[in-house]
Structures are given as structure tokens and as C-alpha cells.
Amino acid sequence: MNVQIEDSWKEQLQPEFEKDYFRALTEFVKNEYTTYQIYPPGKLIFNAFNLCPFDKIKVVIIGQDPYHGPGQAHGLCFSVNDGIPFPPSLVNIFKEIKSDIGTEPPTTGNLTRWAEQGVLLLNATLTVRAHQAGSHQRKGWESFTDAAIRALAEQREHLVFILWGAYAQKKGAFIDRNKHLVLSSAHPSPLSAHNGFFGNKHFSRANEYLKANNIQEINW
Numbered sequence: 001m002n003v004q005i006e007d008s009w010k011e012q013l014q015p016e017f018e019k020d021y022f023r024a025l026t027e028f029v030k031n032e033y034t035t036y037q038i039y040p041p042g043k044l045i046f047n048a049f050n051l052c053p054f055d056k057i058k059v060v061i062i063g064q065d066p067y068h069g070p071g072q073a074h075g076l077c078f079s080v081n082d083g084i085p086f087p088p089s090l091v092n093i094f095k096e097i098k099s100d101i102g103t104e105p106p107t108t109g110n111l112t113r114w115a116e117q118g119v120l121l122l123n124a125t126l127t128v129r130a131h132q133a134g135s136h137q138r139k140g141w142e143s144f145t146d147a148a149i150r151a152l153a154e155q156r157e158h159l160v161f162i163l164w165g166a167y168a169q170k171k172g173a174f175i176d177r178n179k180h181l182v183l184s185s186a187h188p189s190p191l192s193a194h195n196g197f198f199g200n201k202h203f204s205r206a207n208e209y210l211k212a213n214n215i216q217e218i219n220w
Helices: 007-017 020-035 088-101 141-155 165-171 202-212
Strands: 059-063 119-123 160-164 181-185
Touching: 007 141, 020 141, 059 141, 059 165, 088 202, 119 141, 141 165, 160 165, 160 202, 181 202
Parallel strands: 059 119, 059 160, 160 181
Antiparallel strands: none
16 A cells, blocks of 8 residues: 655554555545545645654654644644644643743744654544544554554664653553653643643653753754
């Protein structure tokens, strides 16, 4: 199956493309794009992978679903296109960055600049129907993104995995804590941010770990 994805990831994930679940997922997604308004645009489904080759990744942040409002989703978890108002979780992420390392919030919620530095901004589910959160869950995307996380966890060393909320923590439960830094806390959503997201210092802790392993830090 010819999937349009960055070459190093294509090599890593090739076995997934041949599996029955991925064939069924492909048919489902194609049908959804022809029938409904689906986000992100088709060419951006694998944007997180395309901006972040396998060997360049330093940090992995796991989200759940793409944003389902007009113009928001562009294939990177928690990120929105230029000119789009910041969703509440992203507002809280920028608040924590300011509190943690002193960086003022940017004028755009587009996190492509993180991805280009080696931050894989990976949603567990890569597509969604407009205004229907979770509408593409349990169709196969979770198996595919699990395979991506497993490849990184097993084949790379000294990565930082950032797991916000119970969903991400469950998805990253198998990661070897002796080989990688795993940072967990409450989700940045306004519903839970005050239960341990604020003050988690994940951004400075990630950079301290990278620096200790002679890896270029992230400019958050």
C-alpha cells in the first residue's frame, strides 16, 4: 500500500501498512473524506511524521484527537493554524511554559517550530469529523500510532515522552523508563489543569534531560 509519509517513517511502519486493520482504516478514512467534512485536510494527516523524521525526534507529546472546528487542525496535536484563536488547552500549555522557563506566549498557536526541532506532536487518532469529537476513534488509528510509539521506544534512546492525562499515560505505559525520560501529569484542559498540569515543569525538565545526554535542547 502506498502511503504518503516521510521516508524514514515509511520504512519503520511498513509492516503496519500491510495489515488488515490498516487496509480497513484506509477504506474508512477515504469514505469519510468523500462523505463528510473531515479534519485535518487529507494532505496533512501525517504532518507530525513528515515534519519529524524518525532519527531527528527528541521529544514525543501524545494527544488524543485532532481539533474538530474549522481551520484548527493541521496534523500536530495541541497545535492550530496561524491566525486561529488558541484553544483552552494550548492557552494553558503556554501559561505553564511562561511559569516554568519564562518564555512569553507566542502570537500564533502553530507549533510547527517545535516539530522542526524534533518534537513529535502525535495524536492517537489522526482524523475526525467536523464538530464530532472522537468520531474516528477505535477505527484503527490507535494501533497505528501505538506502533509508531513502540518503534521509537524500542529503537531510540534518551527520548522524552510527555504524557498529559490518563489517556496518554495509558498509551505510553509500556515505555522503558530506564531508557527514556517519561513525564506524566494531568491534562492541560481547563477541566484538569489545576490538578497537576500547572507546575509540572515538563518543559525545563525535558531540556535538562536532553542537555544531560548531550542533545540540543528545545526552544519552547
